[in-house]
Amino acid sequence: MRLELKQAGKVYGRGMERIEALQDISLVLSGGDRIILTGESGAGKSTLLRILGLIDRDFSGDYLIDGKNSRDFKPKELQKIRNHIFGFVFQEYALIEDDTVFENVKIPLLYSNVKRKDYKKEIERTLEEVGLLELMGKQARSLSGGQRQRVAIARALVNRPEVIIADEPTASLDSSTADQVLQALYNYLDNTKILIMATHGLKGKGPGNEKILRIAEGSISL
Amino acid sequence: MLLNDIRLALKDIYKDKILLVFYILFFACVLYTIISTTGSLVYEVKRPVTDKGDYTVFEAFLIGERIKQPEELKEGLAHIYGSEAFSYCEAGSKTYVFFGDPSGVYPYLKTEKDLSIFVGEKRKNTEKIALGGVDYGIEGILEEGCSFESLPGLWEDMDEMTFIVMRNFELPSWIRGDETEMIFEIIGNTHILTRKTEKIEEFFNCVGHDFVELRVKEQRGKGEELGFILGQMYPFLFILLLCYFLCSSIILDGVIKRRIKEFTLHLLQGARMRDIVLRFVLYYIFIIAAAITLCFWLGVADKEELWLYLLAGAAFITLISVMAARKLKKKDLNTNLIVGGAE
Numbered sequence: 001m002r003l004e005l006k007q008a009g010k011v012y013g014r015g016m017e018r019i020e021a022l023q024d025i026s027l028v029l030s031g032g033d034r035i036i037l038t039g040e041s042g043a044g045k046s047t048l049l050r051i052l053g054l055i056d057r058d059f060s061g062d063y064l065i066d067g068k069n070s071r072d073f074k075p076k077e078l079q080k081i082r083n084h085i086f087g088f089v090f091q092e093y094a095l096i097e098d099d100t101v102f103e104n105v106k107i108p109l110l111y112s113n114v115k116r117k118d119y120k121k122e123i124e125r126t127l128e129e130v131g132l133l134e135l136m137g138k139q140a141r142s143l144s145g146g147q148r149q150r151v152a153i154a155r156a157l158v159n160r161p162e163v164i165i166a167d168e169p170t171a172s173l174d175s176s177t178a179d180q181v182l183q184a185l186y187n188y189l190d191n192t193k194i195l196i197m198a199t200h201g202l203k204g205k206g207p208g209n210e211k212i213l214r215i216a217e218g219s220i221s222l
Numbered sequence: 223m224l225l226n227d228i229r230l231a232l233k234d235i236y237k238d239k240i241l242l243v244f245y246i247l248f249f250a251c252v253l254y255t256i257i258s259t260t261g262s263l264v265y266e267v268k269r270p271v272t273d274k275g276d277y278t279v280f281e282a283f284l285i286g287e288r289i290k291q292p293e294e295l296k297e298g299l300a301h302i303y304g305s306e307a308f309s310y311c312e313a314g315s316k317t318y319v320f321f322g323d324p325s326g327v328y329p330y331l332k333t334e335k336d337l338s339i340f341v342g343e344k345r346k347n348t349e350k351i352a353l354g355g356v357d358y359g360i361e362g363i364l365e366e367g368c369s370f371e372s373l374p375g376l377w378e379d380m381d382e383m384t385f386i387v388m389r390n391f392e393l394p395s396w397i398r399g400d401e402t403e404m405i406f407e408i409i410g411n412t413h414i415l416t417r418k419t420e421k422i423e424e425f426f427n428c429v430g431h432d433f434v435e436l437r438v439k440e441q442r443g444k445g446e447e448l449g450f451i452l453g454q455m456y457p458f459l460f461i462l463l464l465c466y467f468l469c470s471s472i473i474l475d476g477v478i479k480r481r482i483k484e485f486t487l488h489l490l491q492g493a494r495m496r497d498i499v500l501r502f503v504l505y506y507i508f509i510i511a512a513a514i515t516l517c518f519w520l521g522v523a524d525k526e527e528l529w530l531y532l533l534a535g536a537a538f539i540t541l542i543s544v545m546a547a548r549k550l551k552k553k554d555l556n557t558n559l560i561v562g563g564a565e
Contacts, residue, residue: 055490056554075494083492094559096484098237110226111492155491 001066001085001162001194003029003052008061010047010218021047022059023218031162032191032209037198039215045198046091046167048215052196053088053165054081083111087156089166089185093148097141101132101151104140108159126158130184146177153184164188166197227497231504234481242509245473249513252466253531254522259459277327278422282410283435289402290432298428299408300391306421309412311404313397317384321391321408326415330364336389340364342381351384354396361387402433409434470538471545478546485550486558495547502546503539510535 010022021044029035037045050056051063054070063070065081073081087108095104105123114122127133130150140148149169156164166185170178189195195210214221235242289295299321303309308322325332331340338361339351350357364380388394393404409429414421422438429436485498514531517523523531552558 050554050556053490055556055559058552058554079492079494082490088490090559092559094483094487096487107488108491110230111223111488111494111497159492 001031001192002064003027003163003194004062004064005052006062006064008048008051008059008063010044010051010056010059021218022051025061025218025220027220029194029196031194033194033196034189034210035194035196036210036212037196037215038200038212041200043215044218045215049088049165049167049196049198053086054078055088079111083108084159085162087159087161087164089149089152089156089164089169091167091169091171093152095140095148095151095155097139099140100136101127101138101140101143101154102136104151105154105158107155112159114159122158123154126154129157129187130154131180144177146173146181149173149181150184153181157188162192163194163196166195168198168200170199223497224500227500228504231501231508234501234505235508242512245509246512246516248469248473249510250516250520252463253513253517253534255459255462255466256530256534257517257522257524257527259456277416278414279439280410280412280414280425281437281439282406283437284406284433285431285435286433287402288433289405292401292405295405295428295430295433296391296393299405302412302414302421302425302428303391306415306418307412307425308415309391309408311397311407311411313386316382317386319394319397320385320387323389324387324413327413330362331385331387333361333387333389335361338362338387340385340387342383344381345384353386354394406434409436474542474545478542478549482549482558485546486555489550490555495550498550499543499547503543506539506542507535510538 005025005027008022008025009020012019012021025048037048039045047056051059057070065085068077096107102120102123105126106119109119109122124133124136127136130153132147132150132154135143135147135151140151143151153166153169156166164185169185170181173181185195185197299309303322308320308324308327310318310320310324313319320331331338337353337358339358340362341348341360342364346363348360350359352358364383364385393401397404412425414425426436485493485501488498489495514523514528514535517531518525549558
């Protein structure tokens with residue numbers, strides 16, 4: 001897996017309210033890379049992650065995934081990448097509050113090639129990896145912040161993606177919960193997987209061999 | 223994938239079960255509005271009147287106690303009702319006698335005989351009726367629910383009525399009651415099936431001014447009814463549908479907002495746009511099907527107009543699918559995750 005961002009830029013607003021969130025960002029990532037993006041609030045970390053995760057496709061520059069430009073993806077290819085290749089962990093968890101943990105983690109499986117009869121097995125395996133198996137039947141709204149974030153991680157990992165993109169996964173968590181959450185993430189990684197994680201400042205240990213990139217005013221420095 | 227979409231749509235329906243009841247009632251109201259105004263138009267278009275297309279009805283005011291020349295009056299009325307006119311009077315409980323040929327206005331009463339008897343649906347098992355010691359067979363059974371507008375007081379169950387049609391005007395002996403009162407009633411119920419002034423003048427001259435004062439009450443015709451419907455009812459319908467549409471849009475916007483985050487999450491986890499649109503479409507098919515079923519159950523919908531209801535439903539579903547797809551097709555889906563949604 002190779003991700004290549006070429007001179008990517010992102011502008012919000014128009015005229016007097018125009019904000020250049022990212023300017024000329026170029027990156028190359030391949031299997032085994034562990035990237036930690038740091039920077040102040042508003043520096044552009046989340047914007048960069050959303051571009052990398054194909055949540056935001058309205059940007060300048062080019063984004064190549066295994067050599068193919070993301071602008072040329074047909075809907076079916078886009079669907080496959082979002083389902084099989086990428087696992088995105090959102091900053092605010094982005095769970096469906098009325099649904100159970102099981103139902104939330106099941107969502108990526110609905111659009112995969114996994115047979116319906118195997119859903120439970122896959123979900124249970126993933127929930128065990130994040131230490132939440134016993135909460136499988138609980139509604140998302142009844143969970144604590146740390147538990148919700150681990151459910152979000154489980155959802156991101158259930159289809160065994162090659163690229164994990166995590167946007168400040170420990171932002172509103174205390175240190176020990178943050179450790180738990182990060183450990184759940186790190187346990188999944190091997191030397192074929194790519195991790196890109198945004199954080200204000202890394203709480204707890206890093207994944208090992210991480211490269212820290214600092215974003216300031218829309219530009220990157222090592 | 224299709225089965226998944228159906229399951230998710232059913233889950234959406236179950237989640238919103240209380241809101242759905244209100245939504246179904248709302249659509250049933252919209253359908254009823256369309257049905258009743260369309261029904262009026264169709265009725266007026268299909269309803270046959272005379273070839274001339276118009277008829278005149280009258281108001282009669284009693285001004286004398288006796289008819290000065292009753293035989294002359296009866297002869298005159300016989301001539302009037304002989305062509306392009308008819309009248310009727312009550313002849314007992316739920317029984318009316320028509321004189322002349324009422325089929326121009328009431329096609330159900332068409333007959334070639336001098337005396338024919340028609341009964342309502344609920345009396346269809348009657349084999350014969352005795353009038354003045356003579357048995358008469360039943361000429362026809364009136365269709366269930368057929369109407370006889372302009373016959374005063376006939377708001378009760380038409381299906382229990384008996385109508386006796388006599389082509390020649392002659393007060394039969396078996397009708398009990400005061401002759402003067404009957405003739406007054408008959409004059410007042412006269413329908414002249416033309417707007418020709420000669421026929422109306424003949425009627426006025428026949429009746430005279432000693433016994434009854436006559437006035438033209440109404441001149442009704444296909445054209446006037448249609449004009450009323452098209453000129454007044456349809457603009458009203460248009461305004462009402464506009465209001466319904468605005469209400470629908472507001473409700474829809476709320477429903478889409480509530481769901482947009484969830485739909486966006488599904489898109490980001492590998493759903494395709496068609497999966498989301500299908501979920502939406504199935505959700506609304508359920509609502510509209512339930513509303514149509516409710517209208518049929520309440521008896522306000524007509525099988526023959528089912529195509530119209532389905533067309534209206536399809537138009538609505540297309541509209542809301544386009545609205546939802548527009549919101550979901552953004553290049554930057556992040557805004558959908560921030561606004562609206564389950565959280």
